[in-house]
Amino acid sequence: MSGPVYNFAYLNEQTKRMIRRAILKAVAIPGYQVPFAAREMPMPLGWGTGGVQVTAACLTQDDILKVIDQGADDTTNAVSIRKFFVKTAGIATTDVTDDATIIQTRHRIPETPLNENQILVYQVPIPEPLRFLEPRETETRKMHALEEYGVMHVKLYEDIARFGEIATAYDYPALVNDRYVFDPSPIPKFDNPKLNNSAALQLFGAGREKRIYAIPPHTKVKSLDFEDFPFSLPKWDKPCAICGSQTSYLDEIVMDDQGGRMFVCSDTDHCRKTQALK
Amino acid sequence: MIEVDSSAQNQAKIFRLILEAMSHPGRIVDFKVPSLCPPYGLSAEMATLLITLCDFQTSIWMKSKAVGIEKFLRFHAGATFTNTKSAATYAIVNDPEKLSSLEEFAQGTHEYPDRSTTLVIQVDTMSNDGRISLAGPGIANQTRFNVEKLGVVFWANVAANHAQYPLGVDLIFVSKGKIAAIPRSTQVQVQGQD
Numbered sequence: 001m002s003g004p005v006y007n008f009a010y011l012n013e014q015t016k017r018m019i020r021r022a023i024l025k026a027v028a029i030p031g032y033q034v035p036f037a038a039r040e041m042p043m044p045l046g047w048g049t050g051g052v053q054v055t056a057a058c059l060t061q062d063d064i065l066k067v068i069d070q071g072a073d074d075t076t077n078a079v080s081i082r083k084f085f086v087k088t089a090g091i092a093t094t095d096v097t098d099d100a101t102i103i104q105t106r107h108r109i110p111e112t113p114l115n116e117n118q119i120l121v122y123q124v125p126i127p128e129p130l131r132f133l134e135p136r137e138t139e140t141r142k143m144h145a146l147e148e149y150g151v152m153h154v155k156l157y158e159d160i161a162r163f164g165e166i167a168t169a170y171d172y173p174a175l176v177n178d179r180y181v182f183d184p185s186p187i188p189k190f191d192n193p194k195l196n197n198s199a200a201l202q203l204f205g206a207g208r209e210k211r212i213y214a215i216p217p218h219t220k221v222k223s224l225d226f227e228d229f230p231f232s233l234p235k236w237d238k239p240c241a242i243c244g245s246q247t248s249y250l251d252e253i254v255m256d257d258q259g260g261r262m263f264v265c266s267d268t269d270h271c272r273k274t275q276a277l278k
Numbered sequence: 279m280i281e282v283d284s285s286a287q288n289q290a291k292i293f294r295l296i297l298e299a300m301s302h303p304g305r306i307v308d309f310k311v312p313s314l315c316p317p318y319g320l321s322a323e324m325a326t327l328l329i330t331l332c333d334f335q336t337s338i339w340m341k342s343k344a345v346g347i348e349k350f351l352r353f354h355a356g357a358t359f360t361n362t363k364s365a366a367t368y369a370i371v372n373d374p375e376k377l378s379s380l381e382e383f384a385q386g387t388h389e390y391p392d393r394s395t396t397l398v399i400q401v402d403t404m405s406n407d408g409r410i411s412l413a414g415p416g417i418a419n420q421t422r423f424n425v426e427k428l429g430v431v432f433w434a435n436v437a438a439n440h441a442q443y444p445l446g447v448d449l450i451f452v453s454k455g456k457i458a459a460i461p462r463s464t465q466v467q468v469q470g471q472d
Contacts, residue, residue, distance in 0.1 A: 007286060008286040008287060008290070013285075013286055013289065016289070016290075016293075017289075017330070017332075017333050018333075018335065020293050020297075020331065021331055021336070022392075024296065024297065024300050024331075024448070025448075026392075027297070027416075027461065028461035028462055028463060029391050029444050029461075029462070029463065032391060032392065034392045035392075057293070058297070060291050060294055061287055141389045142389065145387075145388035146388075177414075177415050177463060179443070201297070214301075215415075216300075216301045216302075216415040216416035216463075217301055217416055217418075219416065
């Protein structure tokens, strides 16, 4: 019995070359969205087809892959993408952040600081930070060309005028290498400081929108803010209910019908590690 | 079942080395390439890099076109060639000291800065010392980079290339068993005089 035969990491070699060329351009122009000819993948758009294509173009046989969805290794999206690469590339996988060489992520940056031998691949739904402010691609392209980012500050100002603070809690826009305003994908703004001066290469893939962008290691990434309303991080009253971590990003979990709530680490590997230390 | 295709494996590994060089400007990365017999004027490193990145969608420029090189890359990569610098996606540069400027290559446009030429430059030796200092994305503080035979004129051109960031060309250097890159995002400074 023989199953279907795949090329290594599913994509054909010509597609990988096209994606690799786009990745190299993206690294050379940090924060700029490089158009690429995204292929149809055997999973629906919105399930991380952009991240999957970037990962497929980067994978070698020696890589150890970790896939997370909202910080967890055991959620549907993470499990199916991990299985996809085991099936089509035969590579090793891990849940442990430190052991991974490529980490594909949906909407979180691991709590464990990354090292320079790691690549973090983000799944991006809407790569254009200005899209909800200006729907026309021709216009947003011009705005990036002219560094015309005033409208983004107006949006943040309107937050302050309405709510008394910058209410944007995820997808928080940042300026890369003092040039391009970029969309860090829907990571919580809690993770934005980890984008800055990271030791690892960060690659972003948007499959439906057909864009790839990158932040090389040791690159300045500054979250947009105002002098009198500086960028601030969310805080929790209690530590993680399982591991007791006071520094990690917590998810709120509904426990019962009586309004019981529990706050636990969103990063399952970090939570496990902290428990083991206790 | 997975079809084990050694060329797919090799190309993935080669790409990761190029990616490492590009994400750490100035870092001299070991570039082990498969044994190839490229024609005269094309090193094994240059040939491997072009075969990994080029295909029918890319066009290559070189100063004095050698029929052997053109045939070789057409056969192995399906790449096309152009006589116009500004139409080239990749440029083969075997004598960088004779390169008068980088401006004639495609610089990209303000709306599409990615539509630019990547120069692949053959050199003899590279080292991380000397008077050229590099800073910018991919470099922790700053690093030094030196290429034998390349003088002030070349580095002034590279500095001018960076000055128009985000437009400009990206440079990849290859020598025997080594690869390094200086993308347009890197600030290049010449310390002292020639």
